Amino acid sequence: MGIYHLSVNIIKRSEGRSSIAAAAYISGSKLTNSYDGLTHDYTRKEHIQYSNILLPQNAPIEYRKRETLWNAVEKSEKSSKSQLARSIVIALPKELSFEQQKELLEQYVQDNFVSKGMCADLAIHNPPKTNHVGIPIDENGNLTHDPAQMNYNNPHAHILLTMRPIDEKGKWESKSQVVYMCKKGMEEKGFTAKEYKECASEGWEKLYSYIDGKKKRWLTASEGEQFGLKRANRSPKTAPFGKVNPIIEEWNSLDTLKAWRKNWEIAANEAYKAYGLDERIDSRSFADQGRTDEIPSIHIGPAASHIMMIDNSIPDRVSLNQYIGKYNNWLNRAAERYHETIEKINTYIYNTALNILNAKNMLAKLKKKKSKLESYNDKLDNEISSYSSIINLVKNEFNYAKQANIVSKKKIEKWQKEYLASPMFNTIHRKKLQEKISREEKKIVNREENLLLLEANCNISDEKDIETVEAAVLELTDKHEKIREQIEKTDASIREYMEKADMAAGITDPMIRQAVQEEVDSILEANISQNKLYMIYSTKEKQRGL
Template sequence: MAIYHLEAKVISRGAGRSAVAASAYLSCSQIYNDYDGIQHDYTRKRGLVWQEVFLPPIAPAAWSDRSILWNAVEENEKTKDSRLAREFVVALPIELGKTDWQSLLTEFIQDNFVAEGMCADVAIHDPYPPGHNPHAHIMLTIRPLQENGKWQHKTEKEYLCVRDGAEWGFTSAEYKIAQAEGWEKQYQYLVGERKVYMAPSEAEKQGYERANKYPKSTKYGRQNPISQRWNSDEQLLIWREKWATVTNRHLAQYPEIDARIDHRSHAARGLDELPTIHEGYHARKLEAMGIVSDRCEINRQIKADNALLRELKAKVKKLAAAVKTSIPELANALESLRENMIVLMYRISHIRISKQKISDYVDAVKPVVERYTEIKQEIKEKNTERKQLRAEQDSLPFIHVIKHQKLSEQVATLTEDLEELKSEKSMLLNSMECADDAAFSKFKKEVKNLDTQMDALEQAENKFTAELDRTLERYRDLEKTVADVDAGELTDTRMELRTGKEQSAASQLQKIYGVKYDYDMMRQSKLEVKKMLGEVTRKPSITQMLQRKEPESQMQKPPKRKQKDYER
């Protein structure tokens, strides 16, 4: 089914990643990184369904080649911990096909990113086996663009200037105007053994010596307002909502698809359940199946079943002792046995449906659990391998340039593999509504407990089936004793009792199931018992026919309509 998953990341050199490597990985292509001289080749990677580069009108046309685009990004960023790109990983609804995915992503990217001036590099991955985990990677440029296609600054130096005891921040362009209005930059001056910031005019009056040439400024500078908005939590929430909206719109194009996604948290939707499978989704699923959510509740249910069986057996014994040759007693005994059979048939049907739903659920989640376990192991192994390669690289003399470069390529490949695995891991956690590994462990335990619950339901079904067979046998034995009685009168008496007995059966089941009592299942149980007993629609007795005709004979016939003069 369609799930909501949108994971936001930042590709930065500080985390050991490069934009070129990430782009080559998501597009399964080969790109050379001019910044560090590493050739990234992922042409043998499988699972690529579709890839595209989207550019705003002000971007250079050459950037439609992803190698040129991301090398331009790498060239413009100078520091060793630069933020190079923003990445979104989104889950694609399995109800849609390849063409729908392309249309969905194109609309989302054009309306939310390209329209804002970002360049976007997107790829759809559908790892083996096809349809198992379709998702898309969207890489976005972080710096805004100028009208001439040049990069804008992320942040700008902001000098803290003073005037008449007040302090205010100005950029270089702003300071040219502020300086004419009497604002001065502040520098460090030696005041005894201390370094104190003050304006040059004040320091000169007191004869202080300047300690260095750097003016006082804010720690991080002034952020570009466009970048500031893109980096805000509020904007991320908007993008998350937009993804849900556009996905639901594309799903709604197909009337046969009723799946929808929701970007909001459980708390935002007014749900009390925690967003973990073992206490939220999983428990709700089991309740929707008509069974309880854990092993203790199953045991309590079985105790209630056993109590019902004891009650039914006691009833049968009492009937067997009380039955004589009188028609009312025989009719009551037969209808009471029939009532018991309806109750037993309902319980058996309910258990079988619950077993089928649990079986379907386990079949659906077991591959997810197995894949998640595999991914955890793969991440562990690749982390170990990457650590070993980095240690080998650090211990290698710098003169071995080629060896260094090969090790760097291997580390970059492992880093991108790890990012892909982490994204898939996050997506699987989201599909199971688990917040972390601890929640997954509880979920895995709950899935294992379902096997125990299936065994308990199997035992309960066997008990009810055996009791149903015994009740049917008693019914057949009792039928043999009615050979000498008036069949018509016996049938009439039984029909008079039947409605009350069926209501009694329904009442018993409603007490057991409460709001989960199913009227359709009750109707079906009656039909099954009717077939089991070989009941056919019998003709009513003469007494019943007379009783039915009597009201009709007493009804007054409508007066004969007189002919009007104009009808003659």
């Protein structure tokens, strides 16, 4: 894995630092600070491979000269506590060539800083690896003064950024703006000078101090004229605190810093990928990466390096880094031995997990099959019950209509005889007999109509149809019995695979048993059980006829 390092700090005048000195250091040049008259000469500094200045669109062309740019910065800052520049140090991917590093750096600076309005002074340093007293060594650890034999494995970039944006006229913007208190009607609100120009047409007026007898009042110009009062001075009322420049506020925010760090990770990893390299870097801390056992190294810094070169001693920071390196190497070797030791156990665990998952997979299929069989069985039950009900209904209706019609016909025959035997002058009696006969005939007709409707609905018209339906019911009943037999066989298979699916419970070692269960969960999460397992066990399944 590649090395990730991106640190940011502010160059402050209160700490005795200057942007001119920082620019001279990273570029290996000689620059004079017009603010304090000091000259900073780093022309003897070695191993500076590249330096350049990138400017935003509004920056004056003369700012391409390093001394002019940073003297302009020093001149714009009046306070002894001024923040002069932002300094960023980035570890460059050592797996890339110099030209690739340069292209990556320039693109990152352009996208994240220059395009946002900052002037950027950047440089690439690549000092050789040295021993504890700062003498260069080769790849074998031998002292050398031959540049061709030196081991250059620490390429890094220095970036100096301006702290103020530049306006359309090429001038530095203020870090904060005066807020003028204005009034419209009974409402009072604060505006910057630019905002006031836009809002003045809406009726907003600045507040001024007016003399009212022995007192002073804050009034607008129109109110002072209305009351005939004299203005105390020409200064308008301002808010106690100015408004921070929103661009500078964004540059200084924690979210922006996090974005810069993340964007460098993305840019470097894209470069690794573009050049066909497997290396990657991660902007997260060891804790966020899950590497809680490893200890991150600390930054040695130029002061510790200077001590090693002066008195031949090893500073505490260097000793601590050496110890951290040894500890992390031991930790990595121990992890490798651990993985080699458990490889066979993992193979056993994996195979056992596959067997368990196969059993669970087959168990799921069998349960699904049983569910379908039971559903079909219920459907047969309903059909048998329905057909049986229809047969009983039709039989009952036929029998009832047949018997009722016989009775009705006997009654009609009786009343017809009685009607013929009665005298012609007995009209009332004869009329009653006719009405009885008519009613009984209607009953016969209604019964026959009901039978016709029943035949149409049930598709049964005679006893032969009834026999056909009864035969169908017998056939369905036979199917029903066969389905019940299949359900019983499926239940037996389910019990068998339930025992196999619980194979882990039979492992005596609790750690292995837990590992098997975790491997089962892992395979399920990888979503291979439905595909890979089927391929592994398809032959067995076919042999079992499932």
